[in-house]
Amino acid sequence: MVMQRIYLDNAASTPVADEVIQEMLPYLKQQFGNPSSIHYFGRETTRAIQLARKRVAALIGAARPSEITFTSGGTEADNLAIKGGAERMRSTLQRDHVITSYLEHDAVIEPCLDLERLGYRLTFLPVSPDGTIRPSDLKEALTPRTALVSVMLANNEVGTIQPVKELAALAHAAGALFHTDAVQAAGKIPVDVQDLGVDMLSMSSHKINGPKGVGALYVRHGLEILPLIHGGGQESALRSGTENVHGIVGFGKACELAAARLPERQKQVTELRNHLIKRVLAEIPHSRLNGSSGSNSSRLPGNAHFTFFGVNGEDLIIKLDENGIAASTGSACSVKKQKPSHVLKAMGFSYEEITGSLRLSLSWQNTREEVDRAVDVLAQVVHELRSLSPFKSKYT
Structure with missing residues (x-):
């Protein structure tokens, strides 16, 4: 299949x-x-x-x-x-x-x-x-x-x-x-x-x-x-x-x-993103949403950026990809340079917080079913990676 x-x-x-x-x-x-x-x-x-x-x-x-x-x-x-x-x-x-x-x-x-x-x-x-x-x-x-x-x-x-x-x-x-x-x-x-x-x-x-x-x-x-x-x-x-x-x-x-469809798409993507964020924070322990946590107007509609403590972000990307989920740790233009995010560093993140980051970015073409499957896979992958971590007793 x-x-x-x-x-x-x-x-x-x-x-x-x-x-x-x-x-x-x-x-x-x-x-x-x-x-x-x-x-x-x-x-x-x-x-x-x-x-x-x-x-x-x-x-x-x-x-x-x-x-x-x-x-x-x-x-x-x-x-x-x-x-x-x-x-x-x-x-x-x-x-x-x-x-x-x-x-x-x-x-x-x-x-x-x-x-x-x-x-x-x-x-x-x-x-x-x-x-x-x-x-x-x-x-x-x-x-x-x-x-x-x-x-x-x-x-x-x-x-x-x-x-x-x-x-x-x-x-x-x-x-x-x-x-x-x-x-x-x-x-x-x-x-x-x-x-x-x-x-x-x-x-x-x-x-x-x-x-x-x-x-x-x-x-x-x-x-x-x-x-x-x-x-x-x-x-x-x-x-x-x-x-x-x-x-x-x-x-x-x-x-x-984009101009003709912006209001409906912005609403659709924002609702989908909020559903994603709610499920991740509720179902994956030791996870944190990064960036603005205020009103919907202070964050891009399709952006959900997390830190998963006790997990390496690049390992997470690879395991997600093996399970059919395409995600990123941050800027696609910087990933191949293998350098820590200067953005997260400027925000005061520790090395552990930077390396445990994951960006999920949605569009109007994504569905609620896709988001639900992605969260299910993400929860499983995070659990597996933490079980292999030297800090597993802290995060499992």
Whole structure:
């Protein structure tokens, strides 16, 4: 009998929606023209890109489609925002201070560290035990030389939603730009760039049932940042290179679908997540929910992050996979590096707490039956691993 596999790693990637695939197919076959060409084939692909730009802008409440620049993904969007924004501020206003947090994805932390190597002063904001950035800490860190603040909208590991609107207002009061990585948030919770007051916002297609290899950066109208890639001047000279037409088309369709179905899906996934959390905490001893334990609005709908004491997280992932359950210990981009989570470390976790962590991330495509089976398997696997642990008397 074939094992029925259950996918609970939707924070890492999501399956491409059927409607998205159908929208992409013509641009892999008949409509193959280069958007820079002025003949019919080029005009058709240009038209498709502009429609996708409108759909992406609509998902995040951007006032103009021209505020959307397509990239190869969230990582490139983060790099473009951070380096392009900081370098513009240094060249025009002699500001050379960048602020970020230890909650960020490596796609934000690494370009910030690169700026530090180029002579910028870099400040990391402290993190509360529930994974929140406190506005008071940002206010204290801002200086007259601060060029850019980058704080993610929602954390990819523990799912905590940050007070970005308040943080952005503080940055602007100090004359600094504000960027947020919304890769995990866009399409999952309501996101309105005008209400948030951010200058730049990063997105990724494959987190919302679109294709991999495409993302976008929102740049507020009137703000000029420096490009990272030079060449043919595509994307209003902010991101040169022939556009990934079929990927962009698919991303646009994924945004349209996410916008149309967001309220019902957010409610559905939140209820499913709450059911998962309730069962795990009730049925698996010595387990703890990490991140915000407050209202539903302070955690991403699909995120459930736990620590299971007396268990190694990587062993847990392997055993779950053997039983047909796909899960993660945290960021998929960091797992293969075999390094402890810098996010959990910043939240004050001990080594035992970090290594015993597990992230289960749900989507609207998961069912209650899948969640119930996953919890049954998880309880069994945790019990088995603890029985083999040198600390079994403490946790069994």
